[in-house]
Amino acid sequence: MNISEELGKIRRAFEAATEADFTAEELGKLRVAYLGRKGIVADLFDRIRDVPADERKEFGRVLNELKLFVTARIEEHEATMRSKKPKENVDVTLPGIVGFQGGLHPLTIILNEITDVFRGMGFTVETGPEAELISYNFDKLNTPFWHPARDLTDTFYLDTPARDKLLRTETSPVQIRVMERQKPPIRIIAPGRVYRSDKPDATHSPIFMQVEGLYVDKGVSFADLKGTVLAFYRGLFGPHVKTRFRPHFFPFTEPSAEVDMTCIFCKGSGCRLCKQSGWLEMGGSGMVDPNVFLGVGIDPEEYSGWAFGLGIERIAILKFGVDDIRLFYENDIRFLRQFG
Amino acid sequence: MKILYSWLIEYAPYQGTPQQLGDILTDIGLSVESLTQIGAEYHGVVVGKVITCEKVAGSDHLSLCTVDVGEGGILPIVCGAPNVAAGQTVAAAVPGAVLPGGFEITERKLRGVLSRGMICSERELGLSDQHKGILVLPEDCVLGTKVQQYLGGVDWLFDLEVTFNRPDCLCHIGVAREICAKLGLELRLSMPAERSATGIANQTSDWVTVTIEDGVRAPRYTARIVKGVTVGASPDWMQKRLKAVGIRPISNVVDVTNYVMMEMGHPLHAFDYHLVKDGKIVVRHASKGEKFTTLDNKEHKLSVDDLLIADSEKGIALAGVMGGLNSEIKETTKDVLIECAVFSPAGIRITSRDRGIQTESSRRFERGVDPEMTVAAATRAAELIHQLAGGEILEGVVDANPTPWKQLEIAIRSKRVNAVLATDLTTEQMRGYLGALSCKQSELASDKKTGDCTWKVYPPSWRRDLEREIDLIEEIIRMHGYNEVGMATTSRVVLEPDVQRERERHVTDAIKNALASLGLREAVCWSLISSGDAEAFKDGTEGAKVLNPLSDDLSRLRTSLAPGLLRAVERNINAGQHDIRLFEWGKCFYLKDSEIFEGLKLGIVLTGKIRPESYADKARALVLGDSRGIVEQFGDRMRLKAWSSKSNELPEYLAVGAGIKLGEDGTAAGVFGQIASETAMHFGIDIPVWYIEFDGEQLLRRAGESRRYIPLPRFPAATRDLAFFVDESIEAGEVANCLRRIDSAILESLDLFDVYAGKGIEPGKKSLAFHLSFRSNERTLADGEVDALITRMVKVAAESTGAELRSI
């Protein structure tokens, strides 16, 4: 059988094979068999070199025609297949088959956002011990020995022979550790867990997370604090928010201020969530108290600085609308799944 | 701190609304936590006079009255009260009036008789529960005017957050002082002047002596006496005010002491003079074990740290904290000894804490009272007692003042003020603000060279929080307004990032992301656990305890992340979720040589199926290899170098598993395995659960080695499969290791693809099948070369593990 006859036979076989209806799978197989890289047509093209030189031209023409024919026919079949409903019972509404999805904890997600905004403003992330020396948590932060925060009812102390440690009540001791180690300019944030002896309920958790910001340099002013805090909240909640500063008292800052932000739910017009005030309480701040500087060997006449702290759960609660702080620590998959 | 609006504006001539006042208070640092209306709101109720009053025909209790309401004319009103009568002056709600609760008065017919209004009872006006009859007003009320001006209208109660440093604001005059300073108003004070001689021979000093044994704990003690009082109930207005600010009225004498405290901020105590033996007041330390019964009828065993007010033989009050039962004011009390003293905050804290007593008094002494106010407050109380309970005020006070108050002098520099605040306040503004806060100030001194102005500031006795220049700067900006300071938005310096910190942060993120990509959810557990969990979880370390735990649930610091994660597993299973894959990255704590150490750990917990079950196939349950798989994949993601694992001594909490070693030196860095059923059961879990723990500090140090490109292979690989029979006791890892040792240069990979024991295999044996791939970077490997290697491998495996070739 010469090669032209063979071509004819292949063509007839293909015609016969494509009379019938196909499933998508069968058609796919047919396409691979005829047009694939190692398919029948490719194989015939490889055999051109075996054809006598004078017949090659004609053979090439017929072969090309065959290729075009096969291609056209397969595409025609595909088109009909696409146009009519599949014959076999394929239920495309069956759910997708998936693996387990992992994800980050909502508090990590929020902390990452906070860190991003601060890093954008040139802050470095610092950490420090959670089982902290009493002196770093209180004395060096200018907390007088009679301050109620030191009470056994407010603070967890640790049972060691030296009785010199507690579970830190703020991330502020990190400020002290950094200032003792490093000369100004200093620009850090310190995120981490803090502990307070509060009975757990919907709004209190004995263990929660804070972020503390500290900026120390020559000529740092109250206006720098206000500007940075505003920039931070805008970074986190959008350019429309405003901040309000209210006088307050913290042992380690003076002047001290409580920071309020425009209520994100009512945009400041007053609602249930902001107790009709239009403001949400967001954190404490102030100018580093000169006594704190003296304790770490920084001259308060030469340098000044500000500190700012906020609760991460508070931000998460606002951003995600969570109504019970304990949910963050229960690790119910149905809860975690909603964020990560 | 509860502050009543009507009381407050007696001292501060403020003219705006309570709401506006609330904003001002918040702005100056007295945050308004709540502002609530007291007394019901109503309008359209006017003074009327009943002209006629006749029974309505066919009713046994209704009367038809004609009521003159002044400009509103004369209205017919049907009234059901039994006490209504012609000639009465009454509260008439005219049509359109709205009573408390929003009840609107309209014209209507009762028994066919038109009624154009209502005559109100006390209850209908929200004044009391009195509903037996209508309210009858005094006759001199002007017809047609609003009844509120005779009945007292609505009042407002502020709940203020007073910070610890501002005890001077724990009273109405203190808050009024702040308002006046901020708004430039004149404080209206009618402080009692020292009484002039009455001609009575009675002098306070004839009746009482005061001895202070510890002038540090009790810097001052002022006594004053009112004799011949009649103890009874205090008047309505005083009771109302006290109740509003949260104090229970007791008797006129006791109420006065509380009233003056709420007014002037200084706690007072009243003794029955005749129960003070010999008229002697001795302020002394208690003796060890001394028994004392406080007003609330509780007996306390005192220590030498407690300060007592005593008479010549016994204690009569726990100084500054609570009075004694033995000297309290009773109905029979005739003569009253008023105490107004100053006690040291630290001392009061000790007694308050050790005796477990907190009172309005201790709260104020703990924060510090005005040392210069004792005489004025005692005198004010004496005046009020005289007014309300009669009697005579003895002349003079006995005022022991062993540690007199010292006026502080603080230097202030105008340039410094503006530098800290980034303001351009003038010296006059600064002095104006400080002056408004009752600070005395020296003349200005200006330094010609620097252009700086300095002067001296003398804060008032009630502002003991003002000690330094920075404290004055805060006062200046508080008065000027925190929100008047601009916002600096450009930063002056660029700081070089701390490379080490940045790397740690980056690696931490990478670790968490790697685990999330392996289908694990991040958990955050409390780092305090119960003693039961701590003891049931045996990982061979000694944990640290909290000295003063809130409850046993939160009494131990975790030494491992497992207890928290296992509790999370339990909680999820109980909630009907059985496929649980969680990880946590956090601090753990342990005791070593009596010191607490803390370090980061990574914990992973797995239970349930290998993947979510679907209609297409059944998912198998997890096996040990899945936990090892997580370890391997995670190690690969984090570029953990040369990590390996080997069965070694497992912690008690694992039933089966292995240690994880990292680095060329093979430092132990963690474990993986199945939680022992005893441990799992303790945590309420009765299905297999796997746990992996890494030392986080080592991960931070070792993870994320910089990545280097490895050229893609240019020559083909030669692959072979090898199967062996080995004893059941031989670990697959052991066989694999000895195969690997032959020629690691061209052995590209070695994977176990089948483990089989059972049918068709000699008992006590198992079959292990490996897939091997060989490749060189320089040439195509010849078949013979590979075969020679295989032969050697088979030989070595046989020699060292007894492996018997099954097939190639």
Ligand SMILES: [Zn+2]
């Ligand atoms: Zn709102």
